[in-house]
Amino acid sequence: MTTPSLDVRRDGAAHPVVFIALMVLVGLNLRPALSSLAPLLPRIEADTGMPLLAIGALTTLPVLCLGLFAPLAPWLSRRVGPERTLSLALLVLALGLGLRGLATPAWLFAGTLLVGAGIGVAGTLLPALVKRELPASADVMTGVYTMALCLGGALGAGLSIPLAGVLGGWPVALTSWAALAALGLIAWQALMPTPAQRPPAPPRSGNTRALLTQPLAWQVTLYMGCQSSLAYIVFGWLPTLLVERGYGEAEAGWLMGVSVMVQLGSALAAPWLARLGRDQRPALILVLSLIGAGFWVLLQGPAEWRWAGVVLLGLGQGGGFSLALSLIVLRTADARLAGKLSGMVQGGGYALASLGPLGIGVMLDLELGLTGITLALLAVVAAAMAFALLAGRNRRLINDEAGRLVVR
Template identity: 40%
Template sequence: MPTFPLDSRRSTGQALLVWGLLVVAANLRPSLTGVGPLLDRVQADLELAPAVAGLLSTLPLLAFAAVSPMVPRLAARWGPERLLWGALVVLTLGIAVRWVPTAIGLFAGTVLIGAGIAVGNVLLPSLIKRDFPLKVGLLTSAYATVMGAVAAVASGVAVPISQVAPGGWYTALGCWIVLALVAVVLWFPQVRTSRRPASEAIRGHRLPWGSALAWAVTAFMGLQSLGFYVVVTWLPQVFQDSGVNAVAAGWLLFVFQAVAVLTSLAVPAALRWARDQRAVATVSSVVLLVGYLGLLVAPGWALLWSVVLGLGGGACLVLALAFLSLRAKDATMAGALSAMAQSIGYLLAAAGPVIFGLLHSVSSGWHAPIILMCGAATGQVIVAMVAGRGTVSPADGQAPHRSTGLC
């Protein structure tokens, strides 16, 4: 059997790890973003009330919030590679269950999908911090770009697939099982080479509830997530009510997502020359604020505000993900910080579209809900000045009170 130099084997292993991380990232959004364009057909075929149909968008976010705090303890016990592989299996199972043409299968599969994605959301920043500590910005941007690009494609092809494929919208939602299976296979070598957790790692860090910096990172994650899910849920309707037809409004949402993907590619360069991330995060949040103010005062300039929101949103997403690694001292703390930020953050994100829609109904217009988003963006500008610098101390996760069992 031929032998290879150690450096060559190490390089091959790292390349396989990077590819595995990117394919995992590609699975973290398409099963979610493909639902919105099909929601009216799903509602009609299964005879769902509007509020019940809306749960298809809310349930995954609630699953993120519920599962995220448990991930660091599970990862320390089983190893992050094994846990992530198991999450991919759960995600695949969820897509398969959702393919069953019943309301129970649809909702049960959505919960499983949300649980599987929650684990990936928490573990990717931790794995990047552990294995690529000098390339956090670059790899975070890469996986955010892949995640955003596949999400945009999923929302764009959902309706065409449902129109031509046997099974209609069931197949449009279920076809993503192919990508999930690819991730299961490609990640399996990492399971075989997984390192056994040390006993001190199993004890791990509890979530850093006592850290002001951790709360700033959490607030930044939550506010940018709230903005993203409000935009993808309601922006087309806002544009339609300002005179844009439905087809054009759908394309404007695609423009928002495409610009966000392109912007995410530019963030690593900004991170390299910046001493810290306060200025980049603050400017990006201000750009978002400008986009919301534009919607408020000149909603007819739809294309401009789609681009502006994409510029700010794409940068803020990469920064929010990068903070989970950059603000952590080590991979264990990155996992704990990621769990805290994503559990609270996605609770906030789940409430955003509901409150936005409620304000629209109560006020019979879009001014009140858009003013709410201006307030959220202003809050994001403030927390960006704190979240962009410093390190969360392990002591902040070791409060003297009795453990709750959540890591």
């Protein structure tokens, strides 16, 4: 009697368990490059002599690149296939992480640009690949993928200062994350789905121009932009804001790391919560309320409440991002249309989100104080709620019998 084995491939495609493992490994790579930078900014500023506005630009550049390069993902995917495009994105990410370790301002900006490009392309492809590989549970699997993103972000934030101490400085600490990217690339190359053995692709459904005329697509994009702006403010500036509040550098890094770690649970739970009602509006308003409360407690509340603020912020941001990605798959009828919407949502959303870290850098440079910054953050939360009330309705983009893109 033979023991059944788990084949890593089924008819030329990756086994679902293997695909989920690959998805998690790739997801782990898409946040440390961003979150590992923020706790080290004071050291980078001191060692390189970069002015505060340049440091602000360094935190803004990767988010802007996410927006600029995300629309390239569907274009590259059509020409070389989504699997090879994702391999290329991981390679670019590893190269960018390596260049940042050269530690001069020019190489820091060049490496950060490549990091943003790689993450922008990979992050856009994965929701469409999830919809293609696991269509029956795409929203829940998006939560698993988001959980991997949050874990990667937490590791990047929490380990930055310890790695700098163990490895002998911040340049090596930044470069060390290239090893994880290389591991992800090797695993994806070895086990990725085989496009040559897949059934023919379905007919093209919709096009970018038609998508741009749909209010629903813009509502999802603007929600993504607002909530991502808040997320990348955390990745880029939260430790600096906490130091401004009076906490130590190491404690500020750990507070950020714990906040990102808390996102793991809500990232996985949010899609399930969203399934309880007819639409996603209650879940969206809940997570955004938690984000607003978390910012207020951390930046304005009593110091002894800081860990409660960390938990509130983490729960809100994990759920907010998970729901943003879930909206991409829930608001589209098929994987191809999900890929197009993903390119628009992540491209336009991240371009908008880049204004957040830049704005905080300008406010710090102008010495507007934590009260003004807190009010600005709460204003962004309010804007996100307005767009969530529209994007969260039970609507879906679909092609009708005549091939026109419509909402039903």
